[in-house]
Amino acid sequence: MQTELSKQLGVEHAVFGFTPFPAVAAAISRAGGFGVLGAVRYTAPDDLKRDLDWIEAHIDGRPYGLDVVMPAKKVEGVTEADVEAMIPDSHRQFVRDTLAKYGVPELAEGEASGWRITGWMEQVARSQLDVAFDYPIRLLANALGSPPPDVVARAHERGVLVAALAGSARHALKHKAAGIDIVVAQGYEAGGHTGEIASMVLTPEAVDAVAPLPVLAAGGIGSGRQIAAALALGAQGVWLGSLWLTTAEADLHSPALTRKLLAAGSGDTVRSRALTGKPARQLRTEWTDAWDDPHGPGTLPMPLQGLLVADAVSRIQKYEVDPLLGTPVGQIVGRMNDVRSVQAVFDDLTRGFEQAVDHVNRIAGRSGQ
């Protein structure tokens, strides 16, 4: 499964894997794909350093990348306290009431939330980059907009390719104008922040809009058939996020959450603003229902919502409060039904891809070929 892009990056398969877990990223690259470590949760540069060191020690010299979250709209000189002050009391009360209703215990004094606002702020993303550029990363991806020009320039100086996620052809064109190298076209069915246009329609639109820039198809991919489909749509590779969440190498810190993912069907996700204030696909839970209820207070805009619910989400996760327990995940969750190693998942993907190509060739009357 070789495209110009996979050749350029020196990987065997044009399969890119986004993951917040260093062990998964390294395993994806070792299996012949391209692992991309999500950096948003690294608020302390030293933690990122430690995990990049770990990757370097475990990736057998294979190429890998980093994903940061630099929102397109810059918020200058605003502190976390300023944002805190913008949150209405009624919303805070709603959080307290909902947690109380389900008997969610408090965090111990000083226990940090995993979801601080800081990871979304440009200073933090920049401090992540300062760390990452000391490592031989081959790709820098950005969610939520084009990266700033100086970041693109800095990456290019070091021979690092720049990718950006896009939910529409219009976004993809903006990225192209910003000088990026790869568009990740992310469809409606994807886990995480996502738009309304489904991969079947979005992928070829993005491909045609930014040609000759390469497009990676993201959203709804979890089998070799879906990889073949994405490549038929014109993508130069695929970008998978959800599928890795139930691999043996993933570390969700919650057996209950893993069980929920394994049991969920493709109809058990929702695109909700509950997590960050922007629509993100995630497991549908009584927590997302509470926020999406027209009789509730509704969600606040980013970054207020993320800050408002940060501690609550930590508490729900830590104490595994089942009806409220969720995670970003896409519709492909319906096919994530057992825990397997990244290598086993990869073997399935590549074998399934070959079978799908055979199948299409038979239909096209090229079965002798």
Add this chain to the structure above:
Amino acid sequence: MQTELSKQLGVEHAVFGFTPFPAVAAAISRAGGFGVLGAVRYTAPDDLKRDLDWIEAHIDGRPYGLDVVMPAKKVEGVTEADVEAMIPDSHRQFVRDTLAKYGVPELAEGEASGWRITGWMEQVARSQLDVAFDYPIRLLANALGSPPPDVVARAHERGVLVAALAGSARHALKHKAAGIDIVVAQGYEAGGHTGEIASMVLTPEAVDAVAPLPVLAAGGIGSGRQIAAALALGAQGVWLGSLWLTTAEADLHSPALTRKLLAAGSGDTVRSRALTGKPARQLRTEWTDAWDDPHGPGTLPMPLQGLLVADAVSRIQKYEVDPLLGTPVGQIVGRMNDVRSVQAVFDDLTRGFEQAVDHVNRIAGRSGQ
């Protein structure tokens, strides 16, 4: 592009086309696909008879089918007047106010609405079948649920294959249990009544759920690349509805509506209950916005909503009131950018399919083949 199903039906290409227009249905079959006439708007059996006669005279002996709408839930002994009586006055007032706001003229006395409830009722669908079974139709498709057992039996006695639309693997399994022959797996991106699961995820789920029954992929398909993708996902063919709306043979009765379709992008549709009370993808207009507005009265359940807005929709269409003018259509509308003959569209689809297969073979390292 031959699958077991296309061979069984004796068509050259596994491309099924749903259309409300006899001229389009005939042209699809003449081009080597399989035309399926939508019957929902035929409230008078004689009109359907007239149009099937027309098809017979223009289809060069090629096979074709009929699509009826038999809602899964039977409404026994309920008349149109009973349903009318269930509509709150406040909703009628909202319709009047909205039409007045945009200066929509009244219909002339006795002008029939194109969207009467009757087309959705089982008696009417049955009267359509009484007509259709006198014609050599090869396929009977049903929207909104499995057809009743006696209808399936009647079709099978005549050698007519039965298809049903499904928005989830669960629906697909219900259809299989009802003895149908073909599942049309219709993704979120499709025009018309549709569920939440996108084609990329839904198609393989439905394929695996009902195997060995054949699945047709519907939703978001308008190019040969998308056909190749659908077949890679395991479908035995594709089922297209939106793409034909802007063909030369289509008869929308409204140049303004055709212009809107040609200009719309993939982000200009919405899945709204405004038309029938069940979520259906359609052009987003100020009419759908009014119904989807959280400060408005909201929509009524099927069949009330359809009855409530029937005359209003007729008036908007007849007088081409631009900001309110819409139609069911899928996200593929972004690629419907010129008026072409069905044959020209078909040539594009088949040529694009061959190119997509070449492309995937190159990536799979089978370019010599």
